[in-house]
Amino acid sequence: MIWIIIIGMAVVTMIPRIIPAFIVDKLLFPDWINRWLSAIPYAALGALIFPGIMSVKPDQPHLGLFGGIFAIVLAYLGVHIIIVVIAAIATVYLLT
Amino acid sequence: MEPNYTVVQATSPVALMKKGFSKGFPIMVGYIPIAITYGVLAKQAGMSLTELTFMSILVFAGASQFMGANMIAVGAGVIEIIVATFVLNSRHFVMSLSFMNRLRGSALKWKLPLSMGLTDETFAVTAIHPKEANMKNGLFFYIGIIVTAYFSWVAGSFLGGVVGEIIPERLSQSMGIALYAMFIGLLVPSVKKNKKIVLIAVLAMLINALCVQLGISTGWAIVLGTIIGGAAGIFILKEEEA
Numbered sequence: 001m002i003w004i005i006i007i008g009m010a011v012v013t014m015i016p017r018i019i020p021a022f023i024v025d026k027l028l029f030p031d032w033i034n035r036w037l038s039a040i041p042y043a044a045l046g047a048l049i050f051p052g053i054m055s056v057k058p059d060q061p062h063l064g065l066f067g068g069i070f071a072i073v074l075a076y077l078g079v080h081i082i083i084v085v086i087a088a089i090a091t092v093y094l095l096t
Numbered sequence: 097m098e099p100n101y102t103v104v105q106a107t108s109p110v111a112l113m114k115k116g117f118s119k120g121f122p123i124m125v126g127y128i129p130i131a132i133t134y135g136v137l138a139k140q141a142g143m144s145l146t147e148l149t150f151m152s153i154l155v156f157a158g159a160s161q162f163m164g165a166n167m168i169a170v171g172a173g174v175i176e177i178i179v180a181t182f183v184l185n186s187r188h189f190v191m192s193l194s195f196m197n198r199l200r201g202s203a204l205k206w207k208l209p210l211s212m213g214l215t216d217e218t219f220a221v222t223a224i225h226p227k228e229a230n231m232k233n234g235l236f237f238y239i240g241i242i243v244t245a246y247f248s249w250v251a252g253s254f255l256g257g258v259v260g261e262i263i264p265e266r267l268s269q270s271m272g273i274a275l276y277a278m279f280i281g282l283l284v285p286s287v288k289k290n291k292k293i294v295l296i297a298v299l300a301m302l303i304n305a306l307c308v309q310l311g312i313s314t315g316w317a318i319v320l321g322t323i324i325g326g327a328a329g330i331f332i333l334k335e336e337e338a
Contacts, residue, residue, distance in 0.1 A: 002147050002168065008178035009164055010154035015182075016189035017214050020196040021207040029197070032330045039296050039329020040194035040322060041223030045283040046297030047304040047321030048216050053276040057269065064273060071277040075284035085122050088277030093270035 056092060067091040109236040112228070116240015119225065122281070123217045123241070124248040126274035127158075129263055131249050134161055135256020141169035145257045152253035156246060157215060159314070160184045161253075184315035190322050191219040198229040206235050213242035217275055224282045292332045300325025 054061035304321030
């Protein structure tokens with residue numbers, strides 16, 4: 001039973017991932033769609049960050065926000081991404 | 097937009113793969129504690145070590161695996177679990193379309209495994225490094241990122257299933273911010289290069305938050321935020337930024 005669930009989950013997860021690999025060479029996108037697709041990473045990053053970041057500690061949404069704001073400041077100052085990640089973890093850890 | 101084909105860097109596959117490993121390292125930091133937690137939870141849900149590890153090997157999608165394990169624990173039906181997984185993971189279609197559009201012209205034998213390794217995190221890191229797509233052997237860079245993420249996820253799941261909660265709860269909870277911080281660390285430098293990008297990201301955030309408020313599921317809220325936020329790029333991005 002669990003194996004059927006695993007296989008089923010694997011198939012439905014794989015389908016949306018692989019379809020673009022097959023179709024992208026068959027389609028020639030107009031320039032505006034290429035611009036749209038190029039903007040997808042930034043939009044996806046935005047949508048993945050917020051409001052999800054508030055659920056780091058679901059009962060204390062401000063903790064995630066504080067960690068996030070600190071990460072923004074460090075990243076803006078040009079700090080290496082690994083330091084940004086570690087500093088955000090430390091912020092949440094110390095504020096808990 | 098038009099890639100500069102005159103700049104063909106002759107970098108070795110090994111060097112590019114190593115660069116991919118190092119760019120994938122933040123994903124590893126984020127994935128391992130989450131994967132361990134998944135392993136523990138899946139074990140408690142009644143899955144065997146083999147089952148929970150193979151779910152990571154075959155599905156490789158964090159949020160849906162947590163959901164799957166939870167639904168197994170509460171005795172949800174097979175179809176229900178599979179449909180919920182599809183709804184949650186269909187967001188990868190949009191991301192994959194964006195990623196594959198960059199790899200246009202590469203052989204399917206490379207695009208196929210790369211597309212299978214696409215998660216929110218591997219997409220974020222690969223997408224923020226677009227220039228490798230036009231480099232000779234550049235695909236090895238992306239392979240390096242995905243292999244790092246995949247190995248961390250599978251190993252972490254197995255570890256969680258074997259040894260249980262090895263990271264103290266307070267620390268593992270705090271490490272829950274790691275991937276968000278990574279997303280921020282990827283987004284902010286792009287915004288510094290082109291201030292207008294912040295509009296795309298913030299619009300996506302607001303649409304996503306609005307959708308969540310309206311009771312739309314997490315997966316679809318991210319899809320809508322990504323598509324509508326990305327549409328702002330049609331007007332904002334000029335050729336050179338694509």
